Amino acid sequence: MKTKTKGKKQRQTVDKEAFSEESAMRKKELAKCLRRRERKNGGNKESSKITAARAKCPWSTKDRHLRRLESNERERQRMHKLNNAFQALREVIPHVRAENKLSKIETLTLAKNYIKSLTSIILNMSNGHFPAAEGMGGTWGSKLYQHYQQQHGEDDHEEHLQKRAM
DNA sequence: TAGGCCATCTGGTCCT
């Protein structure tokens, strides 16, 4: 199901500023979507699984619906954050297609290649010996990462990433 | 018109 009816170019601005404008339409569409889903699930194995799961759940239909809406909203916010991160990444990786936006997969691929080439440039410049990294265990990549952490250690996101990397 | 890309919803699972 999709509740957005705007074009791609409009979407970019919608993402940043017009959440409230969309919410009314979203609610209307949600009702439509739920009806469609109920029809789809009617009478098959999945529906019995769902009803079994619902039987365990103490929430009333109304509460369940409310909680669903809340998690949809959280999920939307999460995806917006993810997209902001993609946008930030687009802005730092050099590419030739300045006129149209890189797709997500292109962004990730270019970023990977960019990191690889920067790493090899640094390696070449230091002739394979980076003084600050000598005597530290681990791969070259992890040494660079340690250096990066020293520069950006105070950032919350990085702390979060560190935790996840462990 | 098919295929690519995307936003959103959804239910399951993991984590705190």
Add this chain to the structure above:
DNA sequence: AGGACCAGATGGCCTA
């Protein structure tokens, strides 16, 4: 327990 994360499904928009 509740939020975060994930992957699958769905459907809209755009382009070749």
